[in-house]
Amino acid sequence: MATLLTSRPDIIAILEDRGYRSTAPRRAIIRILEDMHEGFTAEDVGRELPGVGRATIFRTLKLLMETGVICRLNLMDGAPRYSLSRIEHHHHTVCVECGKVGEFRAATVERLMRVIGEDIPGDIVGHRIEFYVNCDECIGDEPS
Numbered sequence: 001m002a003t004l005l006t007s008r009p010d011i012i013a014i015l016e017d018r019g020y021r022s023t024a025p026r027r028a029i030i031r032i033l034e035d036m037h038e039g040f041t042a043e044d045v046g047r048e049l050p051g052v053g054r055a056t057i058f059r060t061l062k063l064l065m066e067t068g069v070i071c072r073l074n075l076m077d078g079a080p081r082y083s084l085s086r087i088e089h090h091h092h093t094v095c096v097e098c099g100k101v102g103e104f105r106a107a108t109v110e111r112l113m114r115v116i117g118e119d120i121p122g123d124i125v126g127h128r129i130e131f132y133v134n135c136d137e138c139i140g141d142e143p144s
């Protein structure tokens, strides 16, 4: 049974806890992220913030990724996309129609990964799993 995750952490508080200053461009980017459609690209963020340089946006996204605040998603079309993270270790569902991102945790998946990992040479440092789906809304839109 997968647990769906819906609440969001206070990003600025997380950054400050880890010793990062909340500069004006960082705060602007974080404000935008909180309103972003899930599965956004760096370009989407740039469009909303014409006054903030591309390099600053990329650096900030990287920082947020390193602190676990946002996730980078592997999509089938190859464009790197990001979504706000709600919890430390989790996996994603991504709608192939609308790009909507969901997060879930499943103890069964983690158990399976540990079992498989025993047969994999080397020290495993992580894994990522994305399920590609047609979300309920997109299924609902289909002409009957």
Ligand SMILES: [Zn+2]
Binding pocket: 070, 071, 083, 084, 085, 086, 090, 091, 092, 103
């Ligand atoms: Zn995530």
Ligand SMILES: [Zn+2]
Binding pocket: 095, 096, 097, 098, 099, 100, 134, 135, 136, 137, 138
């Ligand atoms: Zn969808």
Ligand SMILES: [Zn+2]
Binding pocket: 089, 090, 091, 109, 110, 113, 127
């Ligand atoms: Zn996992």
